[in-house]
Amino acid sequence: DTGVSQNPRHKITKRGQNVTFRCDPISEHNRLYWYRQTLGQGPEFLTYFQNEAQLEKSRLLSDRFSAERPKGSFSTLEIQRTEQGDSAMYLCASSPASVPGELFFGEGSRLTVL
Amino acid sequence: QKEVEQDPGPLSVPEGAIVSLNCTYSNSAFQYFMWYRQYSRKGPELLMYTYSSGNKEDGRFTAQVDKSSKYISLFIRDSQPSDSATYLCATWRDKIIFGKGTRLHILP
Numbered sequence: 464d465t466g467v468s469q470n471p472r473h474k475i476t477k478r479g480q481n482v483t484f485r486c487d488p489i490s491e492h493n494r495l496y497w498y499r500q501t502l503g504q505g506p507e508f509l510t511y512f513q514n515e516a517q518l519e520k521s522r523l524l525s526d527r528f529s530a531e532r533p534k535g536s537f538s539t540l541e542i543q544r545t546e547q548g549d550s551a552m553y554l555c556a557s558s559p560a561s562v563p564g565e566l567f568f569g570e571g572s573r574l575t576v577l
Numbered sequence: 578q579k580e581v582e583q584d585p586g587p588l589s590v591p592e593g594a595i596v597s598l599n600c601t602y603s604n605s606a607f608q609y610f611m612w613y614r615q616y617s618r619k620g621p622e623l624l625m626y627t628y629s630s631g632n633k634e635d636g637r638f639t640a641q642v643d644k645s646s647k648y649i650s651l652f653i654r655d656s657q658p659s660d661s662a663t664y665l666c667a668t669w670r671d672k673i674i675f676g677k678g679t680r681l682h683i684l685p
């Protein structure tokens with residue numbers, strides 16, 4: 464399977480703990496996006512990378528959130544000191560930069576903060 | 578005002594009916610418009626893609642953009658139970674901006 468891969472698929476954690484999600488994009492795609500989706504809502508943009516450069520971060524991405532994409536390949540999204548409001552599906556997508564709006568999404572990582 | 582507005586539904590229609598899904602957007606500078614389909618517990622997948630105004634047809638699906646009224650539509654002909662999903666309209670500005678999504682149920 465050469466699609467976008469996300470791990471873990473589901474994470475349950477206690478409030479105050481740190482969590483990290485990993486995304487492996489489609490190999491030839493140089494853009495990588497993180498979105499967050501809560502029940503009954505559309506995905507909300509968090510941040511995106513072109514190769515290893517983080518080009519934009521949403522106001523939603525508080526200082527407890529950090530994303531990296533070392534070497535322009537896989538990406539990690541870390542949430543420090545988790546809060547119950549962080550419970551959501553975290554979606555990763557990759558895109559060839561040449562086609563605006565054509566994103567290929569992974570199946571998401573669901574976070575439950577108790 | 579949100580940049581993309583979409584009625585969340587749910588919308589239930591009988592199998593074989595024509596489905597009409599609609600969105601409005603706020604920024605007249607938007608040029609690219611998409612419809613994504615999302616099945617339960619899955620990531621969204623691109624269904625239709627339109628540049629500027631006009632219609633685009635792909636099988637049973639037709640996407641329509643009216644820039645004068647800032648209105649985006651998706652029509653599904655001969656709807657099937659497998660079309661039951663959440664449909665997300667979206668536009669593009671260095672990133673995708675999604676509507677809330679409309680939950681669609683096709684009743685056998």
